[in-house]
Amino acid sequence: MKKTLLALALGLLTQGGGAWAKPQHPRWPPKDYAICYGEWTPEMVQRSHQYDLVVVHPGDDFANLNADLVGQIKRGKDGKAGTADDVIVLGYVTIGEDDHVPAGPPRPGAGPTAYINKTWKQEKASYPTRYLDQVSYVFEKNGERKYGENGKPVIVAGQDGVPDENGVWGSYYVDPGDPQWQATVLGKMGRLQKEMGVDGFFLDTIDTASPWGNYSFTQSRMAGLMKAIRKAYPERLILANRGMFLLETDYQAYVDSMDGLLYESLYCIWDWGAKRGVVSPWAVGDVGYLKDPVLPASKKAGFHMFYINYLDSKQDDFYPLMHSIEDLVGRKGISNYVSDPLLQGLGQPISELFPEEGAAPPELGNLSVSELPNGRFRLNYEVKGLDGRQLGKDLFLDVRVGKEKRDIALQDPVKVDYSKSAVEGVGLEKGTAYTVYARVVGKSRNCRTPYLEVSFTTAAGPGPEQVTELAAVSLESSVKLNWKDEGSHTYRIYKGVAPDQLAPVGTTQGRTYTVSGLQNNQPLYFAVSALEGSNEGNLCRPVLSRAEDCTPPSSPREVIINARAGVFHVSWQAVAGAKTYKVYCVGKGEKYRIPVRTEETQVELPRLGAGKFQLWVTAVDEAGNESRRNQLIDAEIK
Ligand SMILES: [Ca+2]
Ligand SMILES: [Ca+2]
Structure with a gap:
C-alpha cells in the first residue's frame, strides 16, 4: 500500500491500455467528509484530521490555499506523509460556471469575438465564446432595464448578447465544450495539483447542463469536459457534484470520469429567508432517481456515494430530518455531511454529530387522531420513559401525514409545537383516506422508536373542494398569493407563524391576493379556503413564505x-x-x-x-x- 502511495505521490503510476487503474488512497472510500470553501485557521486544520476526506476551495486567485496548508491537512494527525491517517484533500473546481466576471466595456481589438447561443451561432457581442446566452433582459424605450414588481430585472427567454448570470452566486454559465474554457479549467487544476498538492478534484456546477435548466443542449459537451479531465488526471480522485442526468445520455463518459458522486440536496435544501434547512420540494423525484438509475450505476461502475444536505444542527427538526436522511440513504458505505450552503466553516463529522449509540429511546404509545373542521387534525400521543429528558430538547417527534404509499420519510412533515400536548396539522382534503405516522427520535442513530401509524378517512362535508397549487411571491412588506380552483368561489385567506396557528386575514373573489403590512424576512405560513354560501371548504396545504426587502437604494450622486x-x-x-x-x-x-x-x-x-x-x-x-x-x-x- 505504501509503495503504491509513493508511486502516486510522485506521479509515476503508468497507465495500461484501455481502462485505467482506479486512483487509490488508504482512506478511500471515505466515511466522514467535509467541504470547506472558506479560509483555514490552524484550529480548523487540526479538526480536519477527523475526516477521511476534505474538499478545499482555492478562493479568489488561490488566496485560501498554499502548499503548506494543504500538506498539513493531508498528512493527518501524525504529521507524517504516507501513513494510514492521511486525509484525502480534493481541490474545488467549477466547470459549468465562471466566477470571473467578464466585466466592463468591450476591449479594444477584442471583437468580433463571439458568444454562443443554442444554435452555436456566433454574434458580434465581443464576449469570450465560453458564455451561454439563452435568457434576455427586457429594455425600456430609454435603454434602461425593465424591473418586475419584486424589484429585480425582468428576464425572459431569448438572446440579448449578454452572458447569462447565476444570480444567486454572481457567476456566469459557460459552454463546457469551449476550448478556451477547457484550457482554463485544466490550467486551474494543474495549479491545484502541482503547486498545492491536492489528491484530486471536486467538480462543481455540472448541473449547468441539466435537463431542467436552460442549457441541456450542452450535456454531451459537459460529459466531454469530464472525460478530458479524467484523461489529464487518471491517477487523481475525482468527486462529481450531481450531473446524474448524464447517466442517461453519456453513461460511459460520466461513470469513467468520477470516483465519487455527490448527490447534493437529495433531501434538504436551504431556505435563505428562514436561514434553516427544509425538506426539498423535489425530494420525491430525487429519491426516486437515486433508487434508479443512480444506485444501480454506483454499484455497477463502482463510484462511491456522497451526500450533503443543507441543515442547521440547531434547528428543532434537525434530528428527525437526520433520521429520515439515513432511512433513505443508509449509514454504512456512504459519506454524509451537513452544512449551510455557504460552506465557509468546517462542521462536525456526522459520526460525531449523529453518533451510532446514545441513550435508549423512550416509548411512544396511545396514538389517536381526531379530525377538526376545515381540513385540520389533531394527533394525541403519550411518551413514557423520558428519564428526565425533554421533548423538543433531547428527544423529538417526527410526525408525517400522507395519502399515497411511499417512503415515510417522503410523506409531508407536520410541524411540531413542543409547548402543546398534541400535534396539530392542516391541509387535509375532504372524504380522503390518510395515514399519520409518528415516532420519537433522539440525537443518536439508535435512539428512535418504530413509527406508529393511524389511518382515517376525512368527512365528506358540504363545503367546496380545496384550492390547488397555492404559490407565494415575496414582495416588499407583502406576500402575493395565487392558486387554482376548478370552480368559481369566494376565497378566504389565512396566515400564521405556524400551520396550526393560521387565522383569516381577508376574502377575495379572484384567484390572487396580496397580504400586506408584513415585516420583511419573517417566515409565515399561508393557506386559502373556498367559500360557498355559508359553507367553507377545507384549507389547502399551507405554503411557507415571507415578505422581502424589494426597495432599491438611491442612485449614487456626484459621479x-x-x-x-x-x-x-x-x-x-x-x-x-x-x-x-x-x-x-x-x-x-x-x-x-x-x-x-x-x-x-x-x-x-x-x-x-x-x-x-x-x-x-x-x-x-x-x-x-x-x-x-x-x-x-x-x-x-x-
Ligand atoms: Ca499521516
Ligand atoms: Ca443573456
Missing part, C-alpha cells in the same frame, strides 16, 4: 469620471444602505455591458482604446436590490 492614459477613473458619493456598487461602461450605441463590481466608492476600469462611451453607476443593497440608472455620462478616450 466623477476622469480619463487618463486610456483608463477611466470613476468615483462617486457613498449611498446609505449600499453594500456594493456597479459601474457600467458601454460603447456608444450599445445598451448594456456586464458591470464592474466594487465595495469602494471609486474604481479604475480596464484600459480602453479610443472611442466614445457612456457610463453610469448604481448602488446595490444587501438584499440585492439595485438602484435605477440615474445619470448617463458621456465620456471619451482620445
Whole structure:
C-alpha cells in the first residue's frame, strides 16, 4: 500500500491500455467528509484530521490555499506523509460556471469575438465564446432595464448578447465544450495539483447542463469536459457534484470520469429567508432517481456515494430530518455531511454529530387522531420513559401525514409545537383516506422508536373542494398569493407563524391576493379556503413564505469620471444602505455591458482604446436590490 502511495505521490503510476487503474488512497472510500470553501485557521486544520476526506476551495486567485496548508491537512494527525491517517484533500473546481466576471466595456481589438447561443451561432457581442446566452433582459424605450414588481430585472427567454448570470452566486454559465474554457479549467487544476498538492478534484456546477435548466443542449459537451479531465488526471480522485442526468445520455463518459458522486440536496435544501434547512420540494423525484438509475450505476461502475444536505444542527427538526436522511440513504458505505450552503466553516463529522449509540429511546404509545373542521387534525400521543429528558430538547417527534404509499420519510412533515400536548396539522382534503405516522427520535442513530401509524378517512362535508397549487411571491412588506380552483368561489385567506396557528386575514373573489403590512424576512405560513354560501371548504396545504426587502437604494450622486492614459477613473458619493456598487461602461450605441463590481466608492476600469462611451453607476443593497440608472455620462478616450 505504501509503495503504491509513493508511486502516486510522485506521479509515476503508468497507465495500461484501455481502462485505467482506479486512483487509490488508504482512506478511500471515505466515511466522514467535509467541504470547506472558506479560509483555514490552524484550529480548523487540526479538526480536519477527523475526516477521511476534505474538499478545499482555492478562493479568489488561490488566496485560501498554499502548499503548506494543504500538506498539513493531508498528512493527518501524525504529521507524517504516507501513513494510514492521511486525509484525502480534493481541490474545488467549477466547470459549468465562471466566477470571473467578464466585466466592463468591450476591449479594444477584442471583437468580433463571439458568444454562443443554442444554435452555436456566433454574434458580434465581443464576449469570450465560453458564455451561454439563452435568457434576455427586457429594455425600456430609454435603454434602461425593465424591473418586475419584486424589484429585480425582468428576464425572459431569448438572446440579448449578454452572458447569462447565476444570480444567486454572481457567476456566469459557460459552454463546457469551449476550448478556451477547457484550457482554463485544466490550467486551474494543474495549479491545484502541482503547486498545492491536492489528491484530486471536486467538480462543481455540472448541473449547468441539466435537463431542467436552460442549457441541456450542452450535456454531451459537459460529459466531454469530464472525460478530458479524467484523461489529464487518471491517477487523481475525482468527486462529481450531481450531473446524474448524464447517466442517461453519456453513461460511459460520466461513470469513467468520477470516483465519487455527490448527490447534493437529495433531501434538504436551504431556505435563505428562514436561514434553516427544509425538506426539498423535489425530494420525491430525487429519491426516486437515486433508487434508479443512480444506485444501480454506483454499484455497477463502482463510484462511491456522497451526500450533503443543507441543515442547521440547531434547528428543532434537525434530528428527525437526520433520521429520515439515513432511512433513505443508509449509514454504512456512504459519506454524509451537513452544512449551510455557504460552506465557509468546517462542521462536525456526522459520526460525531449523529453518533451510532446514545441513550435508549423512550416509548411512544396511545396514538389517536381526531379530525377538526376545515381540513385540520389533531394527533394525541403519550411518551413514557423520558428519564428526565425533554421533548423538543433531547428527544423529538417526527410526525408525517400522507395519502399515497411511499417512503415515510417522503410523506409531508407536520410541524411540531413542543409547548402543546398534541400535534396539530392542516391541509387535509375532504372524504380522503390518510395515514399519520409518528415516532420519537433522539440525537443518536439508535435512539428512535418504530413509527406508529393511524389511518382515517376525512368527512365528506358540504363545503367546496380545496384550492390547488397555492404559490407565494415575496414582495416588499407583502406576500402575493395565487392558486387554482376548478370552480368559481369566494376565497378566504389565512396566515400564521405556524400551520396550526393560521387565522383569516381577508376574502377575495379572484384567484390572487396580496397580504400586506408584513415585516420583511419573517417566515409565515399561508393557506386559502373556498367559500360557498355559508359553507367553507377545507384549507389547502399551507405554503411557507415571507415578505422581502424589494426597495432599491438611491442612485449614487456626484459621479466623477476622469480619463487618463486610456483608463477611466470613476468615483462617486457613498449611498446609505449600499453594500456594493456597479459601474457600467458601454460603447456608444450599445445598451448594456456586464458591470464592474466594487465595495469602494471609486474604481479604475480596464484600459480602453479610443472611442466614445457612456457610463453610469448604481448602488446595490444587501438584499440585492439595485438602484435605477440615474445619470448617463458621456465620456471619451482620445
Ligand atoms: Ca499521516
Ligand atoms: Ca443573456
